[in-house]
Amino acid sequence: MSNETLTPQQLFRKQAAGEAISPEQGESVHRHVITLLIENTLGALNRVANLFSQRGFNLESVSVGEAKDLSKSRMTIVTTGNDRIIGQVLKQLNSLVDTLVVEDVTNVEHVERELCLVKVRCDASERAALIAVWTSFARTS
């Protein structure tokens, strides 16, 4: 991991050495998308989910499904943390026997989609305007 966030110890050491501490290097928290390829077994999903509670990592969302090769599952996780914590998340995920590939795709080109179901009350006169709004947000309906 390159650009690592400073820990208190490093800050202390920098201060002791009279070096400037740049504000960008604080404990800034980012949202990360991590994709995993795991064994398609009963225990594998449990182990991954368990790791987050065991180590106190944030877990914002998880989705999982069978991969093209049915012996594997594809798992996508959204988590938050500073660089040091995300580094730990990746290393700890890697250390699980059931994980085959761990990838932080946050800065890699990827597609993110969200699903939103909205029920709207409207009469016939407003319908055309509503359709215009929704088509501007999504191509599919």
Place this chain on the structure above:
Amino acid sequence: MSQSIVQQSTSPTASAAASAQAAIAPSGVQSVVSDPETTTATGLVTGAEILIRSLEAEGVEIVFGYPGGAVIGIYDEMHRIQPSFEHILVRHEQGGTHAAEGYAKATGKVGTVLVTSGPGATNCVTGIADAYMDSIPIVVFTGQVPTHLIGNDAFQECDTIGITRSITKHSFLVRDVTKLAETVKKAYYIARTGRPGPVVVDLPKDMLAAKAPFHYPESVSIRGYSFVGKGDPAMVEKAAQMIAESKQPLLYVGGGTIISEGAERLTRIARKTRIPVTTTLHGLGSFPEDDSLSVGMLGMHGTWCANQAVQHADLLIAVGARFDDRVTGKIAAWAPHAKIIHIDIDPACISKNVPVDCPILGDVSLVLEQLEPLLAEKDTTDWLQKIDIWRKECPLDFDRDGQLRPQEIVRALRDKTGGRAIVVTDVGQNQMWGAQFFSYLSPRTHITSGGLGTMGFSLPAAMGAAFGLRGGADPVISINGDGGVLMNIQELGVAAAHKLPLKVVILNNSYLGMVRQWQELFHDERYSHTDLTPTNPDFVKLAESFGCVGLLCDKPEDIQATIDAAWEVTDRPVVMDFKVITQEKVFPMVPAGAATGDMITVQFNSENTV
């Protein structure tokens, strides 16, 4: 008798004949031979037999176990087969797991445990967690209710895999008897390799009864599992350069060095480069403490000298250590002037607690092998002189005022053995005195529960170590407090039955000493529920009731005679009850959360340096 009959039944007809005999034979025999299919003629054997044959093929020497309903089939097959390994019937499953840990730590091999489902498995939880924290390779086989009953709250059912998920390196639930042998192979492979750890194999009862051909694979491949070997040459070179440039370097050596068999190489490197060495609790023995380069243990109850060296070092070389909070104290103030090189096999340990300047991911022994030729002799005379002042400023010492003090007992044990013994300590004050006042000279001579801090660890772990080292020259000493020793005292009977000459030392201050110490120092002497006087047994009588020798000592002038008497006994454990004073505390001490430089010392005397 049942055995001789079963052993004949190598073909169905012989088996039938055996059945006929069995019908008229006295009790107990029928059930054993009632199944004529217990034969290899068909090429199919039961899961229970597959398990036993797999353990034999794996080269298992000892299984610490306790039978029960779910694993009765395994015990039945064991009775029939008379396997090449020895089964030790422990008296509590927790004792069994600690014994397996002690065996693994003392011998470097994988420890094996076999228990039943439900309570059998839950009783193992403490030992599994302990092995996980201290990276000890053990494989725990737990019985499970039959597959069709899993999830039904069946008798003696528990979700063993779920309960142990966060305290195992990996775990397996066997759902297909044809994969059992392969699973056993995988379990031992995972437990032993990389950063070692505990593996649980959960065995539903129907899997033990089901049949399959037995074939133990030569090797296994696990696609999601890998571990590192050699370090990155560029990083090793960088480390060598950092070492060459440093003026006040310090080797900070942990248990990983011993696990990877790197102690000898580390000692050579330290002596060649004249770099002083401090060890963690688990690192004790990786560098001989009688060497002038040794500054002793660091951390909360480490030496003043070691902690001062850390605070003044300009380079820390962490070797198989993980920057535990008991080592660093207040992390922001720890090693403020040091650049850090970290050699470790576990990627997750690198920069977990302390960011490092030069991480080398690899097996300690292999990385040291790469590093050694790149290092030149160094002149560290000035640095060693500074260290010498700290050493004299605050030596590890104790009062000699006619009262029985625990430190004097540990010193006497060292003098009796010359440091040639395997010392297994429990947790608390006894653990720290055992670490401070016994000189550890070689690897695998100091065993303790460091990470989890499990009271009740010492006695069963010492027993496991003694099983592993039977016939060896060096005695196994178990150092305990009066609190912890009672937590697994039942294993004394097992050690006695097997005639193990354990030396069990109880530093009996009638208190939960370490908690009492904190209550005295940080809680205004409110000794809330730490007085064990009303509930302590007579340890001498207790020892005798288990078939051991019990000795009592309550004054310093009797220490030597007590130890001499204990060493005369060679055919059973000896329990030495030392009634030490209650008030004695472990010093020096870095209070929890304080900076390593702020130690509470009682022996500090600047005049010593003059």
